Amino acid sequence: MTGAANPASSAGRGARLRALNRKLLRDLSALKGQAAAIALVIASGVMTLMIAVTTLDALSLTQQRFYEDFHFADVFADLTRAPEAVSERLRGIPGVNRIETRVKAPVRLEVPGFGEPARGLLLSIPDGREALLNQLYLREGRLPDPGRADEVAVSDGFAAAHGLRAGDRITAIIRGRLTTLWISGTVLSPEHVYQAAPTDLLPDYRRYGILWMNRRALASAYGMEGAFNNVVLGLEAGASEARVIAEVDRVLGRYGGTGAYGRDDQHSHRFLHEELRQLRAQAAILPTIFMLVSAFLLNVVLGRIIRNQREQVAVLKAFGYHDRDIALHYGTMTGMIVAIGSALGIGFGLWAGSGLAGIYTEYFRFPELRFRLQGWVILLAIGVAAGAAMLGTLRSVRAAARLPPAEGMRPEPPARFHRGWLERSALRGWLDQPTRIVLRNVSRHPLKSALSVVGIAMSLGLLVMGAYQLNAVDHMIDTQYRQVMRMDLHLSFSDPTPARVQSELRHLPGVLVAETYRSVPVRLLAGHREYRTAVLGMDEQPYLRQLLDGRQRPQRLPPEGLLLTDYLAQDLGLRVGDRVRLEVQEGHRQTVTVPLVGVVDEPLGVGAYMRRAALNRLMREGPAVSGAWLMIDAGQEATLFERLWELPAIASVGMISEAEGDIREYMADTLLMFALVFVLLATSITFAVVYNNARIAFAERSRELATLQVLGYSRAEVSWILIGEILLLTLVALPVGWLIGTGFAWALNQAFSMDMFRVPLVLTPGAYGFATAVVLAASVAAAALVVRRLHRLDKLSLLKAVE
Numbered sequence: 121m122t123g124a125a126n127p128a129s130s131a132g133r134g135a136r137l138r139a140l141n142r143k144l145l146r147d148l149s150a151l152k153g154q155a156a157a158i159a160l161v162i163a164s165g166v167m168t169l170m171i172a173v174t175t176l177d178a179l180s181l182t183q184q185r186f187y188e189d190f191h192f193a194d195v196f197a198d199l200t201r202a203p204e205a206v207s208e209r210l211r212g213i214p215g216v217n218r219i220e221t222r223v224k225a226p227v228r229l230e231v232p233g234f235g236e237p238a239r240g241l242l243l244s245i246p247d248g249r250e251a252l253l254n255q256l257y258l259r260e261g262r263l264p265d266p267g268r269a270d271e272v273a274v275s276d277g278f279a280a281a282h283g284l285r286a287g288d289r290i291t292a293i294i295r296g297r298l299t300t301l302w303i304s305g306t307v308l309s310p311e312h313v314y315q316a317a318p319t320d321l322l323p324d325y326r327r328y329g330i331l332w333m334n335r336r337a338l339a340s341a342y343g344m345e346g347a348f349n350n351v352v353l354g355l356e357a358g359a360s361e362a363r364v365i366a367e368v369d370r371v372l373g374r375y376g377g378t379g380a381y382g383r384d385d386q387h388s389h390r391f392l393h394e395e396l397r398q399l400r401a402q403a404a405i406l407p408t409i410f411m412l413v414s415a416f417l418l419n420v421v422l423g424r425i426i427r428n429q430r431e432q433v434a435v436l437k438a439f440g441y442h443d444r445d446i447a448l449h450y451g452t453m454t455g456m457i458v459a460i461g462s463a464l465g466i467g468f469g470l471w472a473g474s475g476l477a478g479i480y481t482e483y484f485r486f487p488e489l490r491f492r493l494q495g496w497v498i499l500l501a502i503g504v505a506a507g508a509a510m511l512g513t514l515r516s517v518r519a520a521a522r523l524p525p526a527e528g529m530r531p532e533p534p535a536r537f538h539r540g541w542l543e544r545s546a547l548r549g550w551l552d553q554p555t556r557i558v559l560r561n562v563s564r565h566p567l568k569s570a571l572s573v574v575g576i577a578m579s580l581g582l583l584v585m586g587a588y589q590l591n592a593v594d595h596m597i598d599t600q601y602r603q604v605m606r607m608d609l610h611l612s613f614s615d616p617t618p619a620r621v622q623s624e625l626r627h628l629p630g631v632l633v634a635e636t637y638r639s640v641p642v643r644l645l646a647g648h649r650e651y652r653t654a655v656l657g658m659d660e661q662p663y664l665r666q667l668l669d670g671r672q673r674p675q676r677l678p679p680e681g682l683l684l685t686d687y688l689a690q691d692l693g694l695r696v697g698d699r700v701r702l703e704v705q706e707g708h709r710q711t712v713t714v715p716l717v718g719v720v721d722e723p724l725g726v727g728a729y730m731r732r733a734a735l736n737r738l739m740r741e742g743p744a745v746s747g748a749w750l751m752i753d754a755g756q757e758a759t760l761f762e763r764l765w766e767l768p769a770i771a772s773v774g775m776i777s778e779a780e781g782d783i784r785e786y787m788a789d790t791l792l793m794f795a796l797v798f799v800l801l802a803t804s805i806t807f808a809v810v811y812n813n814a815r816i817a818f819a820e821r822s823r824e825l826a827t828l829q830v831l832g833y834s835r836a837e838v839s840w841i842l843i844g845e846i847l848l849l850t851l852v853a854l855p856v857g858w859l860i861g862t863g864f865a866w867a868l869n870q871a872f873s874m875d876m877f878r879v880p881l882v883l884t885p886g887a888y889g890f891a892t893a894v895v896l897a898a899s900v901a902a903a904a905l906v907v908r909r910l911h912r913l914d915k916l917s918l919l920k921a922v923e
Contacts, residue, residue: 143432148456161808162410162465165411165505168797169406169407169501170473177492179484182490183313191253191255193354197352199350201375201376202376203347215359215360216353219252220351224244227293229291231282236775242272257307257487270337272332274332275325280306314485320774320782322782323782392484401872405867405868411504416571418508423516451513458506470493483786569849576810580854582864583806585798588861591882591883599880600722601776608776610776611764613748619745629763631751636747638732642704653688655728655735657729659677661674669720670719681714681716682730684727686722689716696719707741708739708740806898807901810898817842818906853895861887861891
């Protein structure tokens with residue numbers, strides 16, 4: 121067995137272990153720069169993991185408790201009008217546990233002191249009792265008094281945006297009638313955690329609010345006495361949602377039902393679900409990349425440290441240290457670096473995670489966001505970091521433990537070299553001696569050079585991925601709001617309206633261009649897959665709402681057939697030429713089959729599109745429209761708003777510039793903030809990688825560099841040998857890093873593609889340029905620090921080393 125006999129006593133063994141611990145502290149002190157750099161990489165991975173996991177846990181836990189405590193419904197259905205007696209038939213459907221019929225009314229709102237158009241949704245609540253489903257959390261004030269027909273509770277986001285309190289007054293147009301409403305309190309609802317208008321992607325609390333009114337009062341105002349136009353159902357445990365939905369559709373079909381749906385298709389829940397999915401992708405992808413880099417760094421650094429300490433390991437074994445003592449020594453060194461990195465990562469991760477959770481409260485309205493630190497999260501972070509460290513160091517530690525003392529005592533045999541390509545090429549005469557030394561050293565140690573190149577390339581790839589996120593988000597928003605949506609205002613009508621309204625809109629003050637559209641709710645069916653959306657019927661060549669192909673060119677709508685967003689077509693497994701079944705959820709509610717004639721490249725949302733005339737024929741109606749888009753003169757905006765307020769047929773007015781501002785703010789608060797943190801971490805990792813490579817090269821060649829100075833080489837020439845090698849390896853790593861960064865960006869693009877948005881795979885020269893500049897700057901800084909050490913080199917001590 122390798123090594124000498126066991127220590128004579130436990131006291132002797134303790135003394136030897138204390139000696140090893142002192143050596144460990146000396147080694148860490150000597151390697152403090154490299155150890156700090158590796159700890160920083162580990163901290164970056166742990167931090168990204170903590171941010172994603174703690175935020176995901178906070179949102180998931182809060183969602184679950186809010187849904188349970190306030191009885192969030194399982195199935196939802198809208199209809200035109202049904203007598204209250206129909207509710208008994210719904211209550212008798214197998215699997216239904218609770219049912220609440222409601223009146224639901226879109227309204228236009230006027231808030232004192234706010235001169236822009238606002239819209240809202242009025243929902244009924246039972247008179248004098250708490251709702252069975254979708255109960256309200258009272259933030260301030262009280263619920264409407266059962267004896268008052270003019271009181272409402274308002275969503276807290278809308279109230280906060282306008283500074284509204286209990287006792288304040290707002291004005292609403294309900295079914296064309298101007299009504300004054302008094303606010304009794306502000307509330308939250310599990311049904312509207314994400315308070316975005318049906319046509320919007322993001323909440324706009326100033327221009328869209330949810331209001332709750334007593335059932336009798338709202339039924340009277342909206343012409344629904346003894347009837348309902350909305351119903352929510354709670355299911356028994358184990359009940360089949362699909363069967364309940366089918367039965368609800370069968371019962372409500374004759375009453376204008378637009379198709380029941382479950383939580384997965386409910387507007388608020390769907391957005392929250394997508395956000396949670398994005399956080400899961402972040403928790404899986406980004407920490408993995410950081411940890412792979414840290415494992416690679418530890419493998420390179422510890423492997424070279426052990427090679428440089430061959431004689432020390434041999435002496436330790438000769439003095440009676442076991443293989444396990446040596447393995448424990450180097451394992452402890454790795455463990456201390458991992459512990460420091462994990463502690464930093466956990467601390468900064470908790471701080472950043474709580475800050476990000478606070479940002480999410482602006483978009484997801486919960487009574488409180490239950491941010492907590494769980495032991496399993498810390499154990500997961502430490503376990504991932506330790507696993508990466510073990511992966512990176514196991515081979516080197518095993519080699520040190522198995523090294524025979526006699527072999528370790530002998531210096532490594534000198535490498536056997538031969539005349540290489542440099543000596544045989546014409547370059548030999550053109551290059552000075554220090555440059556030839558640089559090229560010769562790199563070419564004669566291909567594995568070592570390759571590992572250095574891969575390390576630098578991976579750090580460059582991280583920078584490319586971070587820069588990609590920053591650039592791609594801007595490109596995504598610019599495409600949507602500069603090329604696709606070119607209108608200024610979006611009007612929605614209360615009911616389908618004759619197409620001649622387009623001419624009337626064109627004559628309103630300030631209107632430059634007006635286009636109308638028809639919107640019909642449908643269920644798209646392709647094999648076993650389905651998707652609920654709306655088909656937009658538009659002009660043959662729409663100007664204000666363009667449909668772009670994959671090359672960003674406007675498309676014409678064919679006379680017949682359907683166009684789908686490319687993401688939706690892929691989700692349904694459809695290709696151009698396939699047949700798609702449309703279950704129309706309005707009017708005659710027929711099911712038709714139409715061909716898929718093209719796909720549309722849109723970065724935000726998903727949709728289906730047809731020629732408006734074809735959609736009107738499909739609906740068996742005349743030339744009807746559901747809304748309009750307007751391009752306006754900004755100077756006459758106020759006058760136009762006054763005229764639009766006077767038109768009762770207009771249910772809502774949306775401002776596109778505000779929608780763009782909201783989504784830019786959301787991206788800045790969430791995705792871009794995460795990307796910026798990622799870029800900062802990647803920048804620090806880049807310096808860590810380059811600096812480690814430079815320090816290792818210096819440590820391995822310090823004797824050679826000292827010899828060259830003794831032989832008469834100047835400081836500048838010797839410095840160039842070290843600097844030239846660092847810069848050469850960096851330049852070779854650049855194209856490799858660009859390729860790795862492109863792969864990282866593609867993986868991120870695939871993980872973050874969702875209904876809400878798809879960040880396009882657009883890698884600009886600026887992204888590569890930024891990453892390259894950071895790597896070059898890190899190389900220059902690392903070279904400067906190493907040259908400083910070179911100038912303080914103790915040549916006498918190095919040249920006394922054993923040959």
